[in-house]
Amino acid sequence: xxxxxxxxxxxxxxxxxxxxxxxxxxxxxxxxxxxxxxxxxxxxxxxxxxxxxxxxxxxxxxxxxxxxxxxxxxxxxxxxxxxxxxxxxxxxxxxxxxxxxxxxxxxxxxxxxxxxxxxxxxxxxxxxxxxxxxxxxxxxxxxxxxxxxxxxxxxxxxxxxxxxxxxxxxxxxxxxxxxxxxxxxxxxxxxxxxxxxxxxxxxxxxxxxxxxxxxxxxxxxxxxxxxxxxxxxxxxxxxxxxxxxxxxxxxxxxxxxxxxxxxxxxxxxxxxxxxxx
Amino acid sequence: xxxxxxxxxxxxxxxxxxxxxxxxxxxxxxxxxxxxxxxxxxxxxxxxxxxxxxxxxxxxxxxxxxxxxxxxxxxxxxxxxxxxxxxxxxxxxxxxxxxxxxxxxxxxxxxxxxxxxxxxxxxxxxxxxxxxxxxxxxxxxxxxxxxxxxxxxxxxxxxxxxxxxxxxxxxxxxxxxxxxxxxxxxxxxxxxxxxxxxxxxxxxxxxxxxxxxxxxxxxxxxxxxxxxxxxx
Amino acid sequence: xxxxxxxxxxxxxxxxxxxxxxxxxxxxxxxxxxxxxxxxxxxxxxxxxxxxxxxxxxxxxxxxxxxxxxxxxxxxxxxxxxxxxxxxxxxxxxxxxxxxxxxxxxxxxxxxxxxxxxxxxxxxxxxxxxxxxxxxxxxxxxxxxxxxxxxxxxxxxxxxxxxxxxxxxxxxxxxxxx
Amino acid sequence: xxxxxxxxxxxxxxxxxxxxxxxxxxxxxxxxxxxxxxxxxxxxxxxxxxxxxxxxxxxxxxxxxxxxxxxxxxxxxxxxxxxxxxxxxxxxxxxxxxxxxxxxxxxxxxxxxxxxxxxxxxxxxxxxxxxxxxxxxxxxxxxxxxxxxxxxxxxxxxxxxxxxxxxxxxxxxxxxxxxxxxxxxxxxxxxxxxxxxxxxxxxxxxxxxxxxxxxxxxxxxxxxxxxxxxxxxxxxxxxxxxxxxxxxxxxxxxxxxxxxxxxxxxxxxxx
Numbered sequence: 001x002x003x004x005x006x007x008x009x010x011x012x013x014x015x016x017x018x019x020x021x022x023x024x025x026x027x028x029x030x031x032x033x034x035x036x037x038x039x040x041x042x043x044x045x046x047x048x049x050x051x052x053x054x055x056x057x058x059x060x061x062x063x064x065x066x067x068x069x070x071x072x073x074x075x076x077x078x079x080x081x082x083x084x085x086x087x088x089x090x091x092x093x094x095x096x097x098x099x100x101x102x103x104x105x106x107x108x109x110x111x112x113x114x115x116x117x118x119x120x121x122x123x124x125x126x127x128x129x130x131x132x133x134x135x136x137x138x139x140x141x142x143x144x145x146x147x148x149x150x151x152x153x154x155x156x157x158x159x160x161x162x163x164x165x166x167x168x169x170x171x172x173x174x175x176x177x178x179x180x181x182x183x184x185x186x187x188x189x190x191x192x193x194x195x196x197x198x199x200x201x202x203x204x205x206x207x208x209x210x211x212x213x214x215x216x217x218x219x220x221x222x223x224x225x226x227x228x229x230x231x232x233x234x235x236x237x238x239x240x241x242x243x244x245x246x247x248x249x250x251x252x253x254x255x256x257x258x259x260x261x262x263x264x265x266x267x268x269x270x271x272x273x274x275x276x277x
Numbered sequence: 278x279x280x281x282x283x284x285x286x287x288x289x290x291x292x293x294x295x296x297x298x299x300x301x302x303x304x305x306x307x308x309x310x311x312x313x314x315x316x317x318x319x320x321x322x323x324x325x326x327x328x329x330x331x332x333x334x335x336x337x338x339x340x341x342x343x344x345x346x347x348x349x350x351x352x353x354x355x356x357x358x359x360x361x362x363x364x365x366x367x368x369x370x371x372x373x374x375x376x377x378x379x380x381x382x383x384x385x386x387x388x389x390x391x392x393x394x395x396x397x398x399x400x401x402x403x404x405x406x407x408x409x410x411x412x413x414x415x416x417x418x419x420x421x422x423x424x425x426x427x428x429x430x431x432x433x434x435x436x437x438x439x440x441x442x443x444x445x446x447x448x449x450x451x452x453x454x455x456x457x458x459x460x461x462x463x464x465x466x467x468x469x470x471x472x473x474x475x476x477x478x479x480x481x482x483x484x485x486x487x488x489x490x491x492x493x494x495x496x497x498x499x500x501x502x503x504x505x506x507x508x509x
Numbered sequence: 510x511x512x513x514x515x516x517x518x519x520x521x522x523x524x525x526x527x528x529x530x531x532x533x534x535x536x537x538x539x540x541x542x543x544x545x546x547x548x549x550x551x552x553x554x555x556x557x558x559x560x561x562x563x564x565x566x567x568x569x570x571x572x573x574x575x576x577x578x579x580x581x582x583x584x585x586x587x588x589x590x591x592x593x594x595x596x597x598x599x600x601x602x603x604x605x606x607x608x609x610x611x612x613x614x615x616x617x618x619x620x621x622x623x624x625x626x627x628x629x630x631x632x633x634x635x636x637x638x639x640x641x642x643x644x645x646x647x648x649x650x651x652x653x654x655x656x657x658x659x660x661x662x663x664x665x666x667x668x669x670x671x672x673x674x675x676x677x678x679x680x681x682x683x684x685x686x687x
Numbered sequence: 688x689x690x691x692x693x694x695x696x697x698x699x700x701x702x703x704x705x706x707x708x709x710x711x712x713x714x715x716x717x718x719x720x721x722x723x724x725x726x727x728x729x730x731x732x733x734x735x736x737x738x739x740x741x742x743x744x745x746x747x748x749x750x751x752x753x754x755x756x757x758x759x760x761x762x763x764x765x766x767x768x769x770x771x772x773x774x775x776x777x778x779x780x781x782x783x784x785x786x787x788x789x790x791x792x793x794x795x796x797x798x799x800x801x802x803x804x805x806x807x808x809x810x811x812x813x814x815x816x817x818x819x820x821x822x823x824x825x826x827x828x829x830x831x832x833x834x835x836x837x838x839x840x841x842x843x844x845x846x847x848x849x850x851x852x853x854x855x856x857x858x859x860x861x862x863x864x865x866x867x868x869x870x871x872x873x874x875x876x877x878x879x880x881x882x883x884x885x886x887x888x889x890x891x892x893x894x895x896x897x898x899x900x901x902x903x904x905x906x907x908x909x910x911x912x913x914x915x916x917x918x919x920x921x922x923x924x925x926x927x928x929x930x931x932x933x934x935x936x937x938x939x940x941x942x943x944x945x946x947x948x949x950x951x952x953x954x955x956x957x958x
Contacts, residue, residue: 038825038855052453078459087853090447091454093479093676103476104458139483139680143724153458170852172723172881173922198856201925238857243925243947250951265932272938272957342584349586390586397585401578407781409578429519430567432788435779436523437530437575442822443774444527448535471665474536475672481532482555482673486682489524491775493517494738499836500763500792503515 001028001063001080001160001192003049008058010041010048018044020216021058026161026194031187033207033224034196037238040213042196043086046163049194050083079108083163087170088150092138097128097149100138104156122156126182144175151182155191162186164195168202180206200228204242204259212237225257283405290332290403299412302400309389309396318385321392328396332403342398343391350387357383410434426504436492444485451480511559511683518560522568525556529572529595530579537582547662549573553595554625554670557602558618559683565599590636597632601625614686618671626663630656688714689735689844694744696734704730706898707744712844712877717870719878719886721909722895723920728879729771731895732848737762764793767837768846772853773829776836782808783817786836793840807839808832810872811865827858831865844875851885859884883910883924887945894919911943926950 003026010019018041026032034042047053049060051067051074059066067077082104094100101122105115123130126148138149147167154162167183168176183206187193197203203210204224212220212227214237220227228234228241231249244264248255253267290298309321329339358380359373366374404412414431421427455476456462462473513521532548553572557565573591577583583591602625609617677683689712696705704727712718712735722728733739735746737753748765751758770776779785786804795803808816811831816824824832830850837845847866851859863885869876870888878885886892892909894902896919902909910916910924913931917923923931926944930953933940940957944950 038857047453050457052456074461075459078457083457085450085454085457088454090480090484091451091458091476092483093476095672095675095679103460106459108459137676137679139676157459172920174723174920176922240856246947247925247929247950247954250947251954261928265929265936268929268933268954269936269938272933275957342581345581346584346586394585398581401581406575406579407779407784430571432778433519433523433526433567434571434575435784436520437526437571439777439780439785439821440524440527441531441579442780444524444531445535448531452535471661474665475669477536478532478551478669479673479676481535482528482551483676483680483682485524485528486521486677487680488772488775489520490517490682491770491772492778493514493520494733495768495770495776496520496778496788497514497516497738498736498763498766498768499789500840501516501788502792503519 002026002061003161003192004061005049006058006061008048008055008060010044010053010055012053017216019048019055022216022218024211024218024221026192028160029187029190029192031183031193031206031208032195033203033210034194034213035198035200035203035210035239036213036219040238041216042213043165045213046083046165046194046196050081050163051077075108079157080159081161081163082154082157082159084150084154084165084167086166089143089146091150091153092146095137096135097123097133097138097141098135100149101152101156104153108157118156118158121158122152125155125185126152127178128152144171144178147171147175148178148182151179155186159191161192161194164193166196166198168197168199176202198239200234200240200242201244201261204228204244205261212239223257224259225255228259284334284338284402286333286403288331288333288403290328290399293403295404295408295412296415298400298404299409299416302396303416305396306393309392314385318388318392321389321396325392325395325399328399332399334399334402338402339395339398342394346390346394350390353390354383354387357386406438407435410438428504440485440488443488444481447484447488448477448481451477451484511686513560513683518564522556522560522564525552525568526571526575528552529568530576533576533582534580547659547666549576549591550595550598550629550662551666551670551673553599554602554622554666555673557599557625558606558621558670558674559677560603561607562600562603565603566596567599569594569596569599587637589640590633593636594629594633598625598629601628612687614674615671617686618674619667622667622670626666630659688712688749690747690750691735692745692747694734694741694746696730696739696742703898705734705742708895708898708900710893710900710903712875713891714843714875715873716890717866717876717878717888719880719889719892719906720895721880721883721886721892721919721921723881726895726919727898728895729848732768732846732877732879735762736766736768736846765842766844766846767840767842768848769830769833769837769850771849773826773833776829776833777821780820780822781817782813782819782821782832782835785821785832786839789836789840795840803839804835807835810838810868811835812868825858826854827861830854830858830862834862834865834869838869842874844877845869846877846879847885848879849881852881882922886910894921896920907945910945 005022005024008019008022009017011017022045034045036042044053048055054068060068062077065072092100094103098119101119102115105118120130123133128145128148138146141149167179171179180202183193207224209222210220210224210227211218219237228245231241234241242259244255244259244261248264253271255263255267305324309317312320329336359375366376368375410431413434414427417427417430460473460476529549529552532552536548549572553565553569556568570592573583573588573595577585577588602621605621605624606617609620611617678685691708691710693707693709694705695707697703708731720728720731730739734741737759746753748758748761751761753759753762777785778788783804786807787800790800790803804817808814811834813828813831813835821829851862854862866876878889880886887906889906891903892906893900894909894915901919902912902915911927913923913927924945926947926949929950930940930943938957940953944953
């Protein structure tokens with residue numbers, strides 16, 4: 001699977017350029033974080049990749065095929081690539097969860113048994129209890145459950161590429177951890193994930209590489225430790241730094257290329273024990 | 278605010294007090310409707326030309342609404358000309374009866390309808406929707422003597438205006454979400470296309486009503502005293 | 510009618526009026542079965558059913574008016590007959606649902622909808638005849654044609670409106686009737 | 688001064704949302720109610736503001752019981768609330784008209800309404816936004832305009848019910864700064880939130896879990912108590928998490944840090 005964006009420029013009907021000459025290459029099985037301050041074009045980039053904004057110039061290629069060409073079959077594209085928008089809770093309409101998740105499958109003609117299996121799989125993946133939830137209405141769920149249901153609706157077609165726009169916004173500590181573990185499982189099973197997020201801590205925890213956008217241009221496309229290296233630049237780009245990096249800099253601890261929390265604790269422990277021997 | 282029809286400008290009409298404009302429109306419409314004969318149409322024509330000159334609006338824009346009315350007006354004219362029979366038919370073929378009276382009445386109605394359409398088009402293009410709401414609010418005020426809660430009505434109108442851009446974005450987001458899930462809206466037979474309306478309309482109503490529910494709590498918290506109660 | 514505080518009914522009516530303007534605009538964008546499903550009628554009927562006859566009439570008057578001044582749809586010429594028809598929808602649906610108690614919500618709703626639609630169509634025919642004073646002969650021609658053309662729309666509304674009401678109740682936005 | 692004595696609330700008499708909660712909101716202080724989604728904190732606020740009927744228990748504002756007419760008038764006069772969704776607050780597309788709606792409800796004479804609007808907008812640093820259309824504002828600005836609507840009628844107690852949860856980071860910063868300003872104008876502020884960022888500077892925090900207040904105390908008491916926070920499903924502050932994990936590994940810091948600055952000091956003084 002090869003997803004390339006070649007010098008794409010996107011502009012809404014009368015506004016100035018939202019995305020300006022974007023070149024991006026997404027390889028299979030990658031977990032790519034997308035960040036930047038408000039209005040830098042993060043969501044537009046995600047929606048352009050998902051086929052909602054035809055670039056003025058440049059292309060979006062999936063395995064070499066331009067997804068905006070007329071004869072490009074959108075059904076198969078939807079099967080391979082799914083997008084979950086910010087605050088996705090307002091898309092529900094079915095009378096119960098089972099049909100709500102199954103809606104995605106209805107448009108991709110697969111056999112009833114397979115539909116049954118896939119729907120159960122999706123509910124398990126997002127931690128929704130099958131027999132308790134089967135004929136509960138999607139509108140009667142809590143905020144966190146609705147967010148996980150929206151995720152289930154996307155992963156039921158087992159897409160190769162999953163795009164998420166701020167999946168944690170509006171959730172509490174528990175809700176966020178649940179979504180993170182779901183995304184980590186999906187990534188482990190080989191799904192390529194593109195995630196827009198403001199939270200440097202989560203990005204440095206889960207993302208292999210991070211794209212930083214500013215005024216529609218890509219400023220960085222690198223591993224977290226290099227993206228968050230320079231405090232002054234991070235403040236200027238409005239992306240902030242993960243707390244592990246901030247504290248490590250304050251006490252002069254070298255995290256060498258790995259900003260995750262577990263590594264931070266390991267390094268601290270090593271430094272402390274070394275000082276005592 | 279989606280003021281698709283408002284043309285920015287600062288002609289006398291744009292600056293005129295919205296209430297007077299609204300009352301003026303109502304009065305002109307009634308005059309045109311009441312004046313059955315040719316005189317009414319001439320007055321209307323003179324009135325419209327002066328208003329168009331005053332408002333400095335592009336002519337094409339003012340006459341735009343007539344395009345969609347074209348067939349409707351022809352139908353009205355034919356209905357009157359062919360089927361109106363009160364006696365003196367020039368030529369009749371069981372129910373069809375062409376008469377002078379019918380034809381005259383036909384083109385009178387058509388001309389009056391055109392006049393009213395242009396008048397309201399001028400009014401809409403020179404007044405923003407918020408000004409229109411204020412105009413209506415003032416015109417309705419005398420109805421308070423019939424115990425009609427006009428303050429509540431004007432609140433409802435201004436809430437409705439404020440909701441329009443919000444609902445528009447909601448529906449757009451719902452549409453994108455459903456397309457992302459594989460729904461397609463313009464392919465397949467009539468049945469599938471009608472069925473494709475459900476995943477849009479139901480969520481649109483749910484999110485609209487949820488917003489209304491939250492807003493009603495908010496205005497209650499802001500000490501909203503309904504007009505209706507104050508009348509009791 | 511459902512037991513709800515006055516402020517909630519006023520704001521729901523405002524939402525329905527806004528939807529009368531937004532729905533045709535939003536669904537004009539893509540050609541799915543044209544205007545067969547009559548987007549502007551649904552908010553008025555819902556408003557009548559949920560908030561009662563008074564609010565239903567208000568929605569029936571303000572909805573098309575707001576839509577007309579914002580998007581020229583309906584054009585000023587047939588605004589009066591549209592207002593008469595929709596306010597009749599709002600009033601009759603609200604009036605009937607408060608009167609009948611068949612014990613099952615779905616039947617209450619369907620009966621109120623049927624009465625509202627019949628009354629609405631008749632008023633629309635008479636209003637058009639009066640305004641464009643077409644002779645008596647064409648009046649019933651007009652009535653018959655307006656019923657036939659909007660039959661698919663009527664059937665669609667009979668399916669859609671109960672679905673929306675149950676969904677609203679599940680989402681705890683409006684209370685249960687029984 | 689609001690006193691709540693063991694109120695509880697059940698939804699259509701089967702689901703218990705609030706169980707026997709007592710609390711008091713002192714004037715001039717910033718009180719925070721912290722709890723995860725569904726713990727009942729938003730319902731608690733709606734009960735205090737008489738927007739929902741209490742199942743049992745009593746709520747007093749300046750010693751007037753709120754479920755009488757006079758009580759409700761006092762609540763409306765003294766309390767204002769900014770809700771979670773910035774779009775579900777406004778009653779008019781123009782900011783000035785929306786603020787005037789609140790002023791008319793509080794019977795403020797027509798003549799001085801414009802100055803009230805102007806001064807309220809200055810207080811939330813939205814000077815000159817009177818004629819602006821609401822749909823052109825950002826999320827953070829909308830919440831500040833909502834706060835302006837409350838300041839205009841001079842409510843002395845202002846509730847923020849998860850007002851930052853739908854905002855992006857700079858919208859959130861904007862609103863947090865605005866809350867800080869209000870604090871200096873010695874307004875009584877009640878912040879309801881699920882993330883610790885909003886409640887760091889509160890004078891008193893009430894921790895809600897499973898429909899009950901399980902702990903109340905200063906910000907430092909609550910936010911450094913690892914077990915209780917974990918039990919209540921709240922995200923643990925980073926310094927407290929580090930303190931706890933190092934403690935597990937036998938490395939003991941003198942006292943539990945709350946800010947990254949304190950954490951750095953503790954770590955340096957470890958050697």
